[in-house]
Amino acid sequence: TFSPKDNFYIACGSNEKISTPDGKTYESDQDAHGFLSAEDKYLVSDPNANVPSKIYSSARVFLKDATYTFTLQDSGWHWVRLHFLPIKTDVFKLESASFNVYTNEVTLLHSFSATNLTMKEYLIHVKSQRFSIRFEPQKNSAAFINAIEVSTAPDKLIGDSGQSLSPVGQFHGLSHSSLETMYRVNVGGSLITADNDTLGRTWVKDDGYIKNKNMAKDVNVQTNIIKYPNGVTPYIAPQTVYASAAEMADANTMEQSFNVSWEFPVEKSYDYLVRLHFCDIVSTALNDLYFNVYINGKTAISALDLSSITGKLATPNFQDIVVDSSLVDQDKVSVQIGPSTLDSGAKNAILNGVEVFKMNNTVSSLDGEFGPDGKAAFAGKHKKTVAAVGFAMMFGAFVGLGAMVIKWHKRPQDWQRRNSFSSWLLPLHAGDSTVFGKSNYGSNKSSIFTTGGLGRRFTFDEIKESTKNFAASGVIGVGGFGNVYIGTLDGTQVAVKRGNPHSEQGINEFMTEIQMLSKLRHKHLVSLIGYCDENSEMILVYEYMSNGPLRDHLYGKNMPPLSWKQRLEISIGAARGLHYLHTGSAQGIIHRDVKTTNILLDENFVAKMADFGLSKDGPGQQADHVSTAVKGSFGYLDPEYFRKQQLTDKSDVYSFGVVLLEVLCARPAINPALSREQVNLAEWAMNCKRKGMLEKILDPVLVGSINPESMKKFAEAAEKCLAEYGCDRPTMGDVLWNLEYALQIQEASAQGKTEDASTNLNSTAASAPVAVEPSAIIPEQTQAIDEQSGTALLAQFSNLSGR
Incomplete structure (x- = not known):
């Protein structure tokens, strides 16, 4: 049970204390007189009134300004609840009263009138230990209040950041905002009264807000099956909220x-x-529910996979999303859930609870355009500033329009046959080899493989033809960005990733991927061949990796198992790609989503890193980290990055350590179906290694074919990657060296066994020759900057004769 440090409850106008079913005791007006500074004293009451609580049977009335002041034990988040009911009296007509209410920092109410029972609830991040609530009657009117609550709220109830819809990205600064509770809804469930909530809140049913009840079906389970994960407490919402939901009918x-x-x-x-509150109480297995969430028509969450976040069923999760005022164009906030377009999983979607909070505006007001200091949102010099900005924008628009008219009159004769309107109208193309120069994208017959930063710009017709009009049978992958199709361009197989143009998340990842891939070229990174931005499309064209993701060859797809040598070579290839990302430029690039599904294999099982939608530029030489919101995949996430929100290249190293364990053990990074100590692969494997039980975690198909020293070196590399603190982890260059050394040991061992078998071939039939796995050596290509390490040097050392 939460015990607030500050606890002020006042039954204004009451001549006695009042206790309520939720455990609160309201001080009488007389006992609370020390908090109030007022020039008048008007108390009204109606003992016979039919009210839901006795706190509404009396009120304090003010004809002049009056202020309640509280001395708090601590600053931070505080609940402020104001209760209003215009009591019938012979003296005051309270239903006609109009007044303002302010705190030290924010306007709560402006020109407010209460015609019936009203409770206003606020969350104020108080900065001072003296907290005031001031009532200001309008001219020739009065102010009144029935009851006041001021109490501490848990610090972690509202974090500092959330997801922003416009602009897309992280919103920071929630802890500097003041919030008014507009709605708190128990979706699919019953009314939850204050005495049944963990923080005295009321959750109403969703009947009055759902648009078409026939499209949803209520689901309920016992509350005792709801288990809170780390980072989510019952203070966020009680079990009753998470034990009920609405799913698709x-x-x-x-x-x-x-x-x-x-x-x-x-x-x-x-x-x-x-x-938004979520808890998967409808699935019978993990990874079977993927759905989309929309707010005011915009994609807020794409392909939400609660299993990947919580790792368990019936586990609460919540998502904070900031909706900019520019998106509130129809006086409403709409929330929609629907099935994902992914082929896997049930076609379903769920929602357990919704809370909507109004955020204060630029003058610290939650009601009207006047702040607590009396300033209007556009007063004085602000009006001049707005006028100046407006004039500048108008002048710029005329200049821009004039330039476009001139450009139009000078348009080329064949402009209609160009790839897009922007290709000749705008002077700068991100992927051109020249700036303000002649584009080389005009020909549709140009070679697919170009050296330009973004490759070739394809027409949408070319893309449609290559993918057979985006045939469903050609889908080879799905993700948050969109679908990936196999296609054929100029006789060459390609992978075509088509983003959803209406997904803000997709636009963000599209731009990131273009920015990253335009400056990356390495044989262990998937190559960008070209793109298409015609008709608002977001399409990227990559080289086709015929053997798909590494994970499919380790578990889950019943494919032929990889030999230990193949696994080593694949790990080395991926390590080379990551090493290049970290060191190939002065600033370096952090992948941020290293996992076995983002390591793709070509026809020769050459490993290449893929999916740069979450990548970030490194901190460079001026800093040691990048401060950013936590993103990544459950089971691979660097715990230090998660705690501090400070991203470094060592976060990729940690994720790669998990990949190495998947390669060794052929099992997922997280498997909730296993016993508790085995759920997390990294924890279980490192525990086994410390106990000297490496064989226990080894993929059974490798038993007998793996050299113990090679396995030991490989496991040591993984262990170093998984060090708790980033400063204790190796660089990817060091990891690469260790993996190449493990490969040398394995190859030397295999060569020795082959020679022994050949020598003894005719001596006995009992000793069968050791089968040597076919080599999957990476074909020679253009030398990369990180390829001077490891294997070549070790090969030279192995040829030296010792004493």
Whole structure:
């Protein structure tokens, strides 16, 4: 149970203390007189009033300004709840009262009138230990209040950051905001009263907000099966919220193409924090539920996979999303859930709870355009600034329009046959080999493999033809960005990744991937061949990797097992790609999503790193980390990055250590179906290594074919990668050296066994010759900057004769 440090409850106008079912005791007006500074004293009451709580049977009325001041034990998040009910009296007509309410830092109410029972709830991040609430009657009117609550809220109830929809990315600064609770809804469940909530909140049913009840089906389970993970406490929401949900009606039918929608009327001109509560109580197995979440028509979360976040079923999760005022164009916040376009998993979607909070505006107001200091949002010099900016924008628009008209009159004769309108109208192309020069994208017959930064710009017709109009049978991969199709361009097989143009997340990843791949060329990185941005499309064309992701060859797909030598060579190739990312430029690049599904294999099983949608530029020489929101994949995430939100190239090293263990053990990084000590691969494997039980974690198909010293060296490399602190982890160059050494040991061992078998071939039939696995040596290509290490040197050393 949460015990607030500050606890102020006042039954204004009451001549006695009042206790409520939720355990609160409200001080009488007389006992609380020390908190109030007022010039008048008007108390009204109606003992016979039919009210839900006795706190509404009395009120304090002010004809002049009045202030309640509280001395707090601590700053930080505090609940402020104001209770209003216009009591019928012979003296005051309170239903007509109009007044303002302020705190030290924010305007709570402006020109407010309460015609019936109203409770206003706020979350204020208090900066001073003296906290005031001031009531200001409008001219010729009065102010009144029935009850006041001021109490501490848990520090972690609201974090500092959330996901922003416009602009897309992370929103920082929630801890500097003041919030008003607009809606708190228990989706698919019943009313939760304050006495049944962990923090005295009320959760209403969703009946009044769901658009079409027939599209949803309520689901309920026992509350005792809900288990909170680390980082989520019952203070976020009680078990009752997570034990009920709405899922799609007829959720397991073959075709599900509709969304379930809820609408919440709100006021324009404000940003809103939308907190969505999720708990998978509908699935019978992990990794079987993927769905999309939309807010005001924009993709808020694409292909949400609760299993990858929580690692368990019936485990609470919440997502904070900031909706910019520019998106609130119809006086409402709408929340929609619908099935993902992924081929795998059930066609279903769920939602357990919704909270909508109004955020204060630029003058620290939650009601109107006047702040607590009396300043208006566009007063004085602000108006001049707006006028100046408006004039500058208008002038710039005229200049830009004039330039476009001139350009139009000078347009080339064949402009209609060009790849896009922008290809001749705009002077700069991101992928051109020249700037303000002649484009080399005009010919559709140009070679696929070009040396330009972004490769070739394809027309949309070319892409459609190459993929047979994006045939469903040609889908070879899916992800948050979109589908990946196999295609053929100029007789060459390619992989075509088509993003969803309406997905803000997709646009973000599309731009990141283009920025990264335009400056990366290495034989162990998947190559970008070209792109298509015609008709708002977001299409990237890559070289085709015929053997798919490494994970498919380790487990889950019943493919022929990889030999130990192949696994070593694949690990070395991936390490070379990562090493190049970290060191191939002055600043370096951090991949941020290293895992076995992002290591692809070509027809010769050459490993190449892929998927740079989450990649970030490194800190360079001026800093040792990049401060950024945590992103990555569950099971591979660097714990130090997770704790500090400080990203370094050592975060990639940690993830690569998990990859090495997957290669050795042929099992997922997280497997909730196993016993508790075996769920997390990294923890289990390192525990076995410390106990000298490496054989216990080894893929059974490798038993008898792997040299013990090679395995030991490989496991040591993985262990170093998984050090708790980044400063204790090796660089990818060091990891590469150790892996190459492990390969040398294995090759020397295999060569020795082959020679022994050949010598003894005719002596006995009992000793069968050792089968040597076919070599999967990486074919020679252009020498890369990191290829002077390891294998070649070790090969030279192995030819030296010792004493």
